[in-house]
Amino acid sequence: METTTIKEILIKKGVKPSLHRMKVLEYLMDKKNHPTVDRIYRDISPDIPTLSKTTVYNTLKTFHENSVVQVLTIEENEVRYDADISAHAHFKCNVCGMVYDVEANYSSLPERMVMGHRINETQVFFFGTCKNCLK
Numbered sequence: 001m002e003t004t005t006i007k008e009i010l011i012k013k014g015v016k017p018s019l020h021r022m023k024v025l026e027y028l029m030d031k032k033n034h035p036t037v038d039r040i041y042r043d044i045s046p047d048i049p050t051l052s053k054t055t056v057y058n059t060l061k062t063f064h065e066n067s068v069v070q071v072l073t074i075e076e077n078e079v080r081y082d083a084d085i086s087a088h089a090h091f092k093c094n095v096c097g098m099v100y101d102v103e104a105n106y107s108s109l110p111e112r113m114v115m116g117h118r119i120n121e122t123q124v125f126f127f128g129t130c131k132n133c134l135k
């Protein structure tokens, strides 16, 4: 993904595009692997020696507050991040631990209102064995 595009996305969301922030968003958009803070830090810190795990954590917090990412808490001890903020479900493989995007249709929920409640966030998870582990 082009650096200029990453920068534009951050500016549009009202987030100052620092080098660290651009690198974290680039990683999320390229990998689409729904990583944890640890995973992101492990994968990109070799390229950016000035990066700390706290910076990655704070960056993701800022991203979440500004709707750049959605936060997935599939298991309570594991927080994952997704740069795709559209409504979609997730499938977690019980064998390899990979989290995949799954298409889901929420259009039957009119105006994001259900029985008079207003939905701010939707998290739908499926568990099973992924197609790669089934082979």
Ligand SMILES: [Zn+2]
Pocket (backbone or CB within 6 Å): 093, 094, 095, 096, 097, 098, 129, 130, 131, 132, 133
């Ligand atoms: Zn699997």
Ligand SMILES: [Zn+2]
Pocket (backbone or CB within 6 Å): 034, 082, 084, 088, 089, 090, 100, 101
């Ligand atoms: Zn996703």
